[in-house]
Amino acid sequence: MAMLVTGAAGFIGSHLVDRLLDAGRRVVGVDDLSRGSEGNLAKAFLNPRFRFVRVNLADFRQVESRLPPAIAAVDEPCDAVWHLAANSDIAAGVADPRIDLRDTFMTTFNLLEIMPVLGCRRMLFASTSAVYGERAGPLTEDAGPLLPISQYGAMKLASEAAISAACEAQLERAWICRFPNVVGPRSTHGILFDLLEKLSRDPETLEVLGDGRQRKPYLHVFELLDAMLFIWSRAPEKRAVYNIGPEDGGVEVADIVQTVIESTGRPTRIRYAGGDRGWIGDVPRFLYSVDKLAGLGWRPMGDSANAIRRSVAELRAGRGAA
Numbered sequence: 001m002a003m004l005v006t007g008a009a010g011f012i013g014s015h016l017v018d019r020l021l022d023a024g025r026r027v028v029g030v031d032d033l034s035r036g037s038e039g040n041l042a043k044a045f046l047n048p049r050f051r052f053v054r055v056n057l058a059d060f061r062q063v064e065s066r067l068p069p070a071i072a073a074v075d076e077p078c079d080a081v082w083h084l085a086a087n088s089d090i091a092a093g094v095a096d097p098r099i100d101l102r103d104t105f106m107t108t109f110n111l112l113e114i115m116p117v118l119g120c121r122r123m124l125f126a127s128t129s130a131v132y133g134e135r136a137g138p139l140t141e142d143a144g145p146l147l148p149i150s151q152y153g154a155m156k157l158a159s160e161a162a163i164s165a166a167c168e169a170q171l172e173r174a175w176i177c178r179f180p181n182v183v184g185p186r187s188t189h190g191i192l193f194d195l196l197e198k199l200s201r202d203p204e205t206l207e208v209l210g211d212g213r214q215r216k217p218y219l220h221v222f223e224l225l226d227a228m229l230f231i232w233s234r235a236p237e238k239r240a241v242y243n244i245g246p247e248d249g250g251v252e253v254a255d256i257v258q259t260v261i262e263s264t265g266r267p268t269r270i271r272y273a274g275g276d277r278g279w280i281g282d283v284p285r286f287l288y289s290v291d292k293l294a295g296l297g298w299r300p301m302g303d304s305a306n307a308i309r310r311s312v313a314e315l316r317a318g319r320g321a322a
């Protein structure tokens with residue numbers, strides 16, 4: 001059966017497309033190319049089981065005119081929608097909250113509306129630790145009330161709510177995966193992308209957001225995909241909600257900065273912007289509980305520091321650095 005992947009041209013979505021194709025699936029990739037790029041799908045385009053449709057999922061006229069023919073052309077029923085399209089730039093949503101309403105919430109709402117037409121009743125949703133807001137102690141899936149501190153987190157939480165409600169109507173099953181910070185090749189944003197980008201412009205001085213003491217969990221994108229596929233195949237609940245993450249307490253920004261600078265082998269002056277967080281809506285420190293996922297039987301192979309080291313090397317190689 002075919003899978004529909006939204007956000008297919010983005011960082012995580014493009015790796016998911018590759019993984020599903022490698023598993024022998026037919027895949028329809030959907031993206032408006034606002035943040036992703038067709039270059040991320042170079043391998044997928046060589047596969048006859050892949051089809052790409054450019055659709056702005058926030059625009060229902062485009063959704064209803066382009067998605068049904070794309071699924072019909074595949075000639076196989078649509079097994080599930082893996083919904084990854086969203087605004088991934090939290091700070092942009094602070095400057096203009098309509099970005100998250102449009103690209104994070106309306107994309108979800110419109111997909112839920114079109115899914116009965118597609119004959120598809122199962123959705124896996126890319127959610128985030130940002131739905132928890134700023135809370136002390138390990139974040140568990142049953143924590144409440146959830147009070148996000150960014151529009152990004154708010155619109156992800158609203159999407160989770162809409163998906164849950166749809167499970168009483170057009171959906172049969174939903175898997176809500178709350179990602180940590182994800183790193184790896186093809187990333188389009190995030191701390192490693194940002195630091196390497198700045199170093200390529202100015203190798204002498206590195207400006208770092210916040211005071212360097214922010215501490216968060218990081219997971220490599222390939223481990224994230226393993227976990228998503230595991231949850232998809234094993235979680236028993238009609239509405240399955242799982243945190244995905246490493247089993248450690250995370251890494252401090254100052255340590256990530258050192259790893260990045262050491263990888264270049266050049267002396268670089270570090271200038272911290274100050275303040276306890278990187279931007280409005282940033283949750284500077286959090287501890288993720290992944291006990292529920294471990295109880296289901298999945299554990300990551302690496303820890304946060306490992307994911308950072310591996311991704312720095314991969315991203316530098318991707319930029320043509322030695």
Ligand SMILES: NC(=O)c1ccc[n+]([C@@H]2O[C@H](COP(=O)([O-])OP(=O)(O)OC[C@H]3O[C@@H](n4cnc5c(N)ncnc54)[C@H](O)[C@@H]3O)[C@@H](O)[C@H]2O)c1
Nearest residue numbers: 007010011012032034035036057084085086088103179182
């Ligand atoms: N990368 C992380 O650390 C992280 C952490 C938590 C959650 N997530 C979630 O995982 C998903 C994938 O994130 P990513 O890091 O790959 O981001 P990304 O920006 O690389 O990918 C998102 C893709 O969605 C597409 N998109 C945005 N608005 C769209 C619209 N209106 N119509 C169609 N396509 C649209 C973009 O063009 C982009 O290709 C997102 O939902 C994100 O919120 C990511």
